[in-house]
Amino acid sequence: MEAITSVVTASLVGFFARLYMLRTDYRQYPSYPQGYVIHLSLGLIASFLGAVAVPALLVKDYAAATFLALAATQFREVRKTERETLSNLEPMELIPRGNGYIEGIARVFEARNYLAGGTALFTSIVVLILSQYWSLPIAIFGGVVGGAILVWLLDGMMIGPKVGDLANVRGAEIRFTGPLLMVEDIVIMNVGLETARQRLLKEGIGVLIEPRDPNSKATLANLGQRQAILHDATSLLGVEMDVGEPEYIPLLRRHPVTGALAMAIIPGEKNTVALLEAVRRTPILEASVRKPLASQAGRLADRHRE
Helix, strand or coil: CHHHHHHHHHHHHHHHHHHHHCCCCCCCCCCCCHHHHHHHHHHHHHHHHHHHHHHHHHCCCHHHHCHHHHHHHHHHHHHHHHHHHHHHHHHHCCCCCCHHHHHHHHHHHHHHHHHHHHHHHHHHHHHHHHCCCCCHHHHHHHHHHHHHHHHHHHHHHCCCCEHHHHEEEEEECEEEECCEEEECCEEEEECCCHHHHHHHHHHCEEEEEEECCHHHHHHHCCHHHHHHHHHHHHHHHCECCCCCCHHHCCEEEECCCCCCEEEEECECCCCHHHHHHHHHCCECCHHHCCCHHHCHHHHHHHHHHC
């Protein structure tokens, strides 16, 4: 009876953990309701597999426990499926996410299935242990509380750094030197049409992203990270451009010496404060993280620069 109760309780806790981690935000993914059905179904499967692992080991049914290895293989396929889905949708984006952002999203969806299974496994262990000393209702309550605490901790640990943690983000002046569009001293692009220049000066907003150290400088230099910043900014504030208007495409250019990034954009909502906050809250992609200061050569180069 205790084993069945632990499996049912753990499966439900794991399922609700996956439901808690399933959010549709400004990234507009997963889609509703089809995406919800797919991910919740996989979350329920992961939860059940995690819940039955300990009871199966207690009765020495080692074959049942090997299903965890099979589940890991299937969840790797989740990453592949999400990557392919988002890549197929990429041409429809006015400002694309970029391959780095897509890979990061795919990894998150794979990891959340593991978290659902791990939560169910932990809940099952708590219920089985408590049931040896207290009544079954108390054991169930303890398992639910323990699973909820674990979900809260794990979900918090999955929140990575943002651009605002690595760099100072501030507004900057947009100006022209001849036909060259510049944000402070960084050249963005050549704008030939006078009407486009006047519109950029009137409606555009300049943003300067200044890395705080060599690690930040190397991370923000990644092209995928720069594309992610552009995508998030335009997703949140919109952009006043359409297909076939290259002079209004928001761009991020890098200062070759300081590593600072400059962006010129005509947002749908001209709100500098909101734009700066959108840039600060852009997640740092796992694939873009660089830490040259972790090596002896990087530290020597940094000291030489100073």
